[in-house]
Amino acid sequence: MGLKEILEHHVVDHVWSWIVMGPLRLPLSKHLLMMGIASLILLTVFPALIRSRSAALAPFRAMIEMVVLFLRDEVVIPNLGAKGAGYLGYFSTLFFFILILNLLGLVPYGATATGNLAVTGGLALTTFALINFAGIKEQGLIGYFGHMVPKGVPAWLYPLLFPIELIGLATKTFALCIRLFANMIAGHIVILSFISFIFIFGSFGVAIGLGVAPISVGLVLFTLLLELFVAFLQAYVFVFLTAIFTGAAMHPH
Amino acid sequence: MEALIRPEFGLMFWTIACFVLLALVLSKTAWRPLMQAVEERERAIKSDLHAAESSRAKAEKLRAELDAQMAAMKAEVRRSMEEARISAEKEKDILIAAARKSALIIIEAGRKELDAQRQEAARDLRKRVAELSVMAAEHIMMKQLDHRANTDLASKYLAELEKERPDLKLECE
Numbered sequence: 284m285g286l287k288e289i290l291e292h293h294v295v296d297h298v299w300s301w302i303v304m305g306p307l308r309l310p311l312s313k314h315l316l317m318m319g320i321a322s323l324i325l326l327t328v329f330p331a332l333i334r335s336r337s338a339a340l341a342p343f344r345a346m347i348e349m350v351v352l353f354l355r356d357e358v359v360i361p362n363l364g365a366k367g368a369g370y371l372g373y374f375s376t377l378f379f380f381i382l383i384l385n386l387l388g389l390v391p392y393g394a395t396a397t398g399n400l401a402v403t404g405g406l407a408l409t410t411f412a413l414i415n416f417a418g419i420k421e422q423g424l425i426g427y428f429g430h431m432v433p434k435g436v437p438a439w440l441y442p443l444l445f446p447i448e449l450i451g452l453a454t455k456t457f458a459l460c461i462r463l464f465a466n467m468i469a470g471h472i473v474i475l476s477f478i479s480f481i482f483i484f485g486s487f488g489v490a491i492g493l494g495v496a497p498i499s500v501g502l503v504l505f506t507l508l509l510e511l512f513v514a515f516l517q518a519y520v521f522v523f524l525t526a527i528f529t530g531a532a533m534h535p536h
Numbered sequence: 537m538e539a540l541i542r543p544e545f546g547l548m549f550w551t552i553a554c555f556v557l558l559a560l561v562l563s564k565t566a567w568r569p570l571m572q573a574v575e576e577r578e579r580a581i582k583s584d585l586h587a588a589e590s591s592r593a594k595a596e597k598l599r600a601e602l603d604a605q606m607a608a609m610k611a612e613v614r615r616s617m618e619e620a621r622i623s624a625e626k627e628k629d630i631l632i633a634a635a636r637k638s639a640l641i642i643i644e645a646g647r648k649e650l651d652a653q654r655q656e657a658a659r660d661l662r663k664r665v666a667e668l669s670v671m672a673a674e675h676i677m678m679k680q681l682d683h684r685a686n687t688d689l690a691s692k693y694l695a696e697l698e699k700e701r702p703d704l705k706l707e708c709e
Contacts, residue, residue, distance in 0.1 A: 290540075291539055291540070294540060295539045295540055296544065296547065298544075301546075307546065307549065308545075308546050309546040309549060309550065310544055310546045310547055310550075312544075312547065314547060315547060315550050318550065318551065318554050319554075322554055322557075322558055325558055325562060325566075326558070326561060326562070326565070329562065329565075329566045330562075330565040330566045330569075333566050333569050333570045333573075334569055347570065348570060348573075348574060351567065351570055351571070351574075352574065355571075371567060371571070372559060372562065372563030372567040372568070373559050373563075375562070375566075375567050376555070376558050376559040376562045376563070376567075377555070377559070380555060380558060396551075399543075399544075399547065400540075400541055400542070400543040401543040401544045401545065401546075401547035401548040401551065402547060402548070402551045404543050404548050404551075405547070405548040405549070405550075405551025405552045405555065406551060406555060408548070408552060409552055409555055409556065468540070
C-alpha cells in the first residue's frame with residue numbers, strides 16, 4: 284500500500300451511497316456525516332448553552348458570547364458599518380460551522396469536511412452570494428455594477444477593467460475556497476508523512492525505524508497542535524475575508 | 537491523487553443547503569437571544585453608569601450646598617457670639633453704673649443722717665449746756681444777790697438805756 288492510497292483513505296471523502304434525484308446525484312458520505320454532526324451541535328448545544336441560566340454552563344456561554352462579540356466589534360462592524368449588525372448571524376454561523384468542522388477533523392475517526400474542495404467551494408459560493416446580495420441591497424443593482432470599477436479610471440479603460448473586476452470577484456471567493464481547503468489538508472498530509480517516515484526508515488532496518496519513531500511522533504504532536512491553532516485561525520480568516528469582501532461590495536469607496 | 541481536488545457537486549449542494557439552513561435557524565434560536573442578552577447587559581451597564589454619574593453629581597451638589605450652609609452657620613454663630621459679647625459688655629456697664637449710683641445714694645443718705653444726728657446731738661448738748669449754765673447761774677445769782685448793789689446797777693443800766701434809746705424814756709419827771 285503506497286502513500287497515495289493511505290492519503291486518499293484518510294483525507295478523501297468516503298461515499299457510502301447515492302441519492303439520485305433527477306439530475307442531482309447526492310452522496311451520503313463521511314464528510315456529510317461530519318457536517319451533520321456539526322449541524323447537530325450547532326442546532327442543539329448552542330441554543331441550549333445560550334438559553335441556559337445555570338452557573339456551571341456560564342463559562343461556555345461566556346466563550347460563545349466572547350467570540351460573537353469579537354466578530355461583531357472587530358470583524359463585522361468595522362468592515363460592514365453599523366448596518367452590518369444584521370449580518371452578524373451569518374458571520375457567527377459561518378465561523379462556528381467552519382470551526383466545528385475543522386475541530387471534528389482532529390477527533391479520532393473524524394474526517395475534515397473543510398478539507399474537501401466541494402465543502403469549501405460550497406461555503407465560498409454562499410460567501411459569493413452574500414457579497415453580491417449585500418452589495419446590490421446597499422447600492423442597488425445599477426449602482427453596484429457601476430461602482431465595480433474604481434473611480435478615477437479613464438473611460439476607455441472601462442471595457443478592460445469591468446471584466447477584470449468581475450473575474451476578481453470570482454477569484455476572491457475561489458481563493459477563499461482554496462485557502463481553507465489547502466490549510467486543512469496540509470496538516471493532515473504533513474502528519475501522514477511524518478508517520479510514514481517511521482516505516483520508510485523501518486524498511487532500512489527495524490532499529491532505525493524504532494529510532495526515528497520518537498522523533499516522528501514528537502513532530503506529529505507538534506503538527507497536531509499547529510493544526511489545532513490553524514483550525515481556529517482559518518475559521519477566523521475565512522470569516523474575516525468574507526467580511527472585508529462584503530464590506531468592499533457595500534461601500535465601494 | 538486527483539480525487540483530492542475533484543469537487544463532488546452533490547456534496548457542494550449538501551454544504552450550501554446545510555449552511556444556509558443553519559444560518560437561518562441559528563439566527564433565530566441562538567444569535568438573537570445571545571445578542572438580546574448582550575444588549576440588555578450593555579444597556580444595563582450604560583444605565584448603571586449613567587445613574588452612578590448622576591448620583592455622584594447630586595452628591596457633589598449636596599456637599600457644596602452643605603458646605604455653604606456650614607459656612608453660613610459658622611458666620612451666624614460668630615456674629616451672634618459677637619453680639620452676645622457686646623450686649624453683655626453693655627449690660628455690665630449698665631450694672632456697674634447702676635451699682636455705683638445706688639452706692640452713692642446710700643453713702644449720701646448715710647452722710648445726711650450722720651449730719652442730722654450730729655446736729656441733733658449738738659443741739660441737744662447746747663440745750664443741756666444752756667440749761668445747766670442757767671441753773672448754775674441761778675444758783676450763783678441766788679448766792680450773790682445783793683439788793684443795793686443790784687438796784688444801783690439796775691439804775692445805772694436803765695440810765696444808760698435811756699440815753700441810748702430816748703424813746704423808751706420813762707416819763708417820771
